[in-house]
Amino acid sequence: MERFKVTDLGSKKAMMAFDGSGWRIIESLEVKSDGVCPACVLDTATSPAAYYTVPRPKQKGKGAVALCTHALAEVEEARKCLEA
Numbered sequence: 584m585e586r587f588k589v590t591d592l593g594s595k596k597a598m599m600a601f602d603g604s605g606w607r608i609i610e611s612l613e614v615k616s617d618g619v620c621p622a623c624v625l626d627t628a629t630s631p632a633a634y635y636t637v638p639r640p641k642q643k644g645k646g647a648v649a650l651c652t653h654a655l656a657e658v659e660e661a662r663k664c665l666e667a
Contacts, residue, residue, distance in 0.1 A: 585601065586600060586633075586657045586660055587599070587612065587664040589664055598635075600650075602650075609635045609637055610638055611636050612633065612635045612665060613635070614631065614633050614634075614658060615627040616628065620653070622651035623651055625653065631653070632651045633657055633661035635651070635661075636648065637650060
């Protein structure tokens with residue numbers, strides 16, 4: 584199953600991520616291959632990362648949750664999603 588996708592919401596396009604229970608609109612998506620991953624502090628030179636943030640709709644006023652994946656297939660999928 585795919586992890587990232589771009590969907591058309593009519594007036595604009597939104598990037599979405601699958602979190603295990605369903606698709607969620609994400610605020611930002613980056614692919615990092617140098618430095619450290621902002622979410623888990625792993626070295627991205629040896630393990631590239633797809634880093635993304637998800638809003639907390641039920642907790643107003645709190646910042647977004649930072650998540651990441653280092654699975655190569657999912658990182659490539661994120662790259663394709665950013666290019667679209």
